[in-house]
Amino acid sequence: MTSYASPAVTDTVLNFIDGTYREGSEGKSFPNFNPATGEQIGLVQEASADDVADAVAAARNALNGRWGSMTTSERVKLITAVAAEIERRSDDFLAAEVADTGKPRAVAAHIDIPRGAANFRMFADVISTMPGESFITDTPDGGQANNYTVRKPKGVIAVICPWNFPLLLMTWKVGPALACGNTVVVKPSEETPRTAALLGEVMNAVGMPDGVYNVVHGFGPGSAGEFLTSNSDVDAITFTGETRTGEKIMQKAAVGVRDVSFELGGKNAGIVFADADLNKAVEGLSRAVFMNTGQVCLGTERVYVERPVYEEFVARMKEAAEGFKPGAIDDPAYLGPLISAEHRDKVLGYYRRAVEEGATVVTGGGTPELSGPEWAGFFVQPTVWTGLSHDSTVMREEIFGPCCGVIPFDEEDEVIALANDSPYGLCASIWSENMSRGHRVAAAMDVGVCWVNSWFLRDLRTAFGGSGHSGIGREGGVHSLEFYTELTNICVKL
Numbered sequence: 358m359t360s361y362a363s364p365a366v367t368d369t370v371l372n373f374i375d376g377t378y379r380e381g382s383e384g385k386s387f388p389n390f391n392p393a394t395g396e397q398i399g400l401v402q403e404a405s406a407d408d409v410a411d412a413v414a415a416a417r418n419a420l421n422g423r424w425g426s427m428t429t430s431e432r433v434k435l436i437t438a439v440a441a442e443i444e445r446r447s448d449d450f451l452a453a454e455v456a457d458t459g460k461p462r463a464v465a466a467h468i469d470i471p472r473g474a475a476n477f478r479m480f481a482d483v484i485s486t487m488p489g490e491s492f493i494t495d496t497p498d499g500g501q502a503n504n505y506t507v508r509k510p511k512g513v514i515a516v517i518c519p520w521n522f523p524l525l526l527m528t529w530k531v532g533p534a535l536a537c538g539n540t541v542v543v544k545p546s547e548e549t550p551r552t553a554a555l556l557g558e559v560m561n562a563v564g565m566p567d568g569v570y571n572v573v574h575g576f577g578p579g580s581a582g583e584f585l586t587s588n589s590d591v592d593a594i595t596f597t598g599e600t601r602t603g604e605k606i607m608q609k610a611a612v613g614v615r616d617v618s619f620e621l622g623g624k625n626a627g628i629v630f631a632d633a634d635l636n637k638a639v640e641g642l643s644r645a646v647f648m649n650t651g652q653v654c655l656g657t658e659r660v661y662v663e664r665p666v667y668e669e670f671v672a673r674m675k676e677a678a679e680g681f682k683p684g685a686i687d688d689p690a691y692l693g694p695l696i697s698a699e700h701r702d703k704v705l706g707y708y709r710r711a712v713e714e715g716a717t718v719v720t721g722g723g724t725p726e727l728s729g730p731e732w733a734g735f736f737v738q739p740t741v742w743t744g745l746s747h748d749s750t751v752m753r754e755e756i757f758g759p760c761c762g763v764i765p766f767d768e769e770d771e772v773i774a775l776a777n778d779s780p781y782g783l784c785a786s787i788w789s790e791n792m793s794r795g796h797r798v799a800a801a802m803d804v805g806v807c808w809v810n811s812w813f814l815r816d817l818r819t820a821f822g823g824s825g826h827s828g829i830g831r832e833g834g835v836h837s838l839e840f841y842t843e844l845t846n847i848c849v850k851l
């Protein structure tokens with residue numbers, strides 16, 4: 358049986374289909390690891406094609422059953438109860454998330470788990486207060502017509518979510534999906550299945566109708582994710598993760614012309630002007646580079662600093678980087694592991710590539726000296742480079758690790774061009790005490806989100822997402838409704 362509250366125990370993480378937990382029908386499973394220790398902590402039951410078909414059918418049946426006939430206020434009451442139950446079981450969600458990710462308990466306790474509840478509450482509010490649209494039209498016969506719009510759920514939504522903020526990013530999609538009356542089949546990352554599975558217990562506890570929320574596990578080609586995106590009874594697909602995976606999903610979505618909502622990769626820039634408050638800039642950018650061990654889609658991996666403050670900024674980022682301590686999980690400065698041995702090796706490959714391309718390693722560049730079995734996992738050193746060209750590999754490709762390259766600039770137009778010279782367009786941060794410059798440069802960024810003198814400050818009502826290779830569509834507040842509902846305009850001749 359799954360024991361989320363004691364993740365050190367080897368246990369089985371099950372699929373959750375039509376309100377019940379079940380093993381994969383083909384008896385296949387795959388290992389689940391704690392990235393801090395590197396130890397296997399469980400087995401995950403792999404959903405077969407039949408299991409995924411059952412989950413989609415359960416979601417369809419729920420739409421055609423009690424869930425589909427519920428009023429908005431009945432749905433709002435249920436998803437508000439989900440939020441409360443997540444909070445009541447926050448210790449279990451915390452244990453499950455830390456077991457799966459190895460992330461600092463402080464990060465999971467202050468970001469991941471609270472956002473799990475907040476995401477449901479946010480969209481309960483949005484769907485309760487969202488105004489409709491209507492127009493009184495003058496008609497050729499001298500009369501009038503009333504045009505008004507009604508929103509209806511899109512149907513069965515496939516939710517494919519990543520391993521860096523598993524509960525946060527899954528509920529960022531499931532919250533609005535359910536608020537709008539859809540049903541979901543969730544395919545969590547194979548690295549982090551636990552909190553998605555645990556949410557099934559919450560759904561049952563609050564009396565969510567069976568089939569509204571389903572979870573199927575799997576990884577790679579020929580498994581649950583592919584079965585799900587290929588299932589013609591899935592009405593739309595939402596995905597957060599790597600750009601190249603998004604491209605593959607989009608190909609599947611094309612069959613049947615299914616809508617997609619994507620938050621994909623990024624190579625986000627931080628720009629520090631000479632008139633910046635360096636205390637703010639170093640605090641904000643050291644979080645943007647090193648928080649969650651750099652495994653944040655919004656993270657910063659390239660920093661441009663106006664020349665007069667370049668040397669001081671580099672020295673202060675070195676100090677900040679060395680303040681992050683791998684292998685000290687209860688220390689607020691703890692730098693957790695990367696999610697897997699594979700990802701650790703990928704990041705170390707970029708560390709080597711940086712040196713090959715002429716980087717000066719200001720700090721880090723390898724793996725930390727850690728002793729003890731509890732730190733035998735996938736740790737790397739927080740790293741800062743100088744001496745790299747803007748066109749170097751590590752300044753152009755998304756690494757998704759605790760590292761950044763720092764490059765000097767001289768002119769505002771120059772740095773705007775550098776920051777925008779990327780196929781990605783997710784976010785940026787601007788650091789300057791000159792507010793007209795802050796507004797001006799932020800507006801010049803070709804990104805979905807730009808922070809000024811801040812980073813990762815989130816108002817869930819705002820438009821969130823990226824352009825170019827960073828995604829399609831926006832999530833957040835009323836923006837999520839564009840994806841999770843279909844509009845019908847009704848014109849009544851008066």
Ligand SMILES: O=C(O)C(=O)/C=C/C=C/O
Nearest residue numbers: 521529652653654655815
């Ligand atoms: O803050 C959010 O709503 C969000 O989506 C964060 C994404 C982080 C990705 O790594």
